[in-house]
Amino acid sequence: MSDNGLGEFLRARRAGVRPEDVGMASYGLRRVSGLRREEVAVLAGVNADYYTRLEQGRERNPSPQVLDTLSRALCLDPDARAHLFRLTGTAPGRELVRAPRAVGAALRRLIDGYPHTPAFVVDRSLDLLATNALTDALYAPFEPADNLARMAFLDPAARHFHTRWEWTAQAIVAALREATGFEPDNPRIPALVAELTEGSAEFGWLWKAHAVRGKTHDAKEFFHPEVGALSLTYHAFDVREAPGQQLVVYHAEPGSSSAHALTLLGSVHATRRQPEPRAGG
Incomplete structure (x- = not known):
């Protein structure tokens, strides 16, 4: 698997959200399905270049506040939101540990x-x-x-x-x-x-x-x-x-x-x- 799990997840979920799903007008010829990077950045209230770096794997440590706004921008359900937090190692209240194989x-x-x-x-x-x-x-x-x-x-x-x-x-x-x-x-x-x-x-x-x-x-x-x-x-x-x-x-x-x-x-x-x-x- 790729070492850029965060970026791949963001790109995939961005492709699944249409402008009309989030109350945005669609304009111009769209080369991609779903939202453009710039549109996600606007919805999340972050800099477009910063969001691009997140998708490209050049930025890997977004704050919990940024992750929260991205969750709302991408219409993530609770499972997907929790997964987004885990991908950055910032899942609140959850320790990332490997499940044991032995059953008691x-x-x-x-x-x-x-x-x-x-x-x-x-x-x-x-x-x-x-x-x-x-x-x-x-x-x-x-x-x-x-x-x-x-x-x-x-x-x-x-x-x-x-x-x-x-x-x-x-x-x-x-x-x-x-x-x-x-x-x-x-x-x-x-x-x-x-x-x-x-x-x-x-x-x-x-x-x-x-x-x-x-x-x-x-x-x-x-x-x-x-x-x-x-x-x-x-x-x-x-x-x-x-x-x-x-x-x-x-x-x-x-x-x-x-x-x-x-x-x-x-x-x-x-x-x-x-x-x-x-x-x-």
């Missing part, structure tokens, strides 16, 4: 205590660090089921498994982009991005958009080859004892066809895990 024994017991719903732990690079039995059953179509981004973009099973694949792809890329702000020195993330860019043109296009969004909660639509359609919601919880890890729990509406399908899926895979009886035993 108590947390492993917790996810195993959800026998009727998938539960798992991921880090910021979306590596699956710990999974319960029903998660293993849910992600059985993937070989291997090791990283949510690699599974979605590089495994042939993904397009059939994720019935809203385009939405899933956008959410995954936005989560990875957020991770670069939290862990700018983690070599795992650029290595993963390089692998995905080489293997998937769709990932490359989405990565260049610099969209940022953290995992919180959402609806998910799956099609599992063994039990059919699954409509689930998930909630993601920060693991306080291991910053950067998240516990993700899926949920089906009680009494729904998806709830019954999850029960069936768990039963099928539990039966498969039972050892074969010995001959003559």
Whole structure:
């Protein structure tokens, strides 16, 4: 990845804002999509040359006040605004630390205590660090089921498994982009991005958009080859004892066809895990 993450982010977000979005009149022949640099500078109340230096990477230490005005000028939502602050190392109240890989024994017991719903732990690079039995059953179509981004973009099973694949792809890329702000020195993330860019043109296009969004909660639509359609919601919880890890729990509406399908899926895979009886035993 480039060492000018701030400049790339500003350029990408500037390209996504039209003059009419911010109450500005459009004039002259526009060679670029979105706002011109001079227009962003006016909206943010900064010198145009200073803003140009920010995009070019010649100025890397804007004040929190400048970042705040740029956030408003570029219409950034809370996730994107926080990402902008992290890119400059000035995120208020957040220490930029690398998420640990090890999952605590108590947390492993917790996810195993959800026998009727998938539960798992991921880090910021979306590596699956710990999974319960029903998660293993849910992600059985993937070989291997090791990283949510690699599974979605590089495994042939993904397009059939994720019935809203385009939405899933956008959410995954936005989560990875957020991770670069939290862990700018983690070599795992650029290595993963390089692998995905080489293997998937769709990932490359989405990565260049610099969209940022953290995992919180959402609806998910799956099609599992063994039990059919699954409509689930998930909630993601920060693991306080291991910053950067998240516990993700899926949920089906009680009494729904998806709830019954999850029960069936768990039963099928539990039966498969039972050892074969010995001959003559």
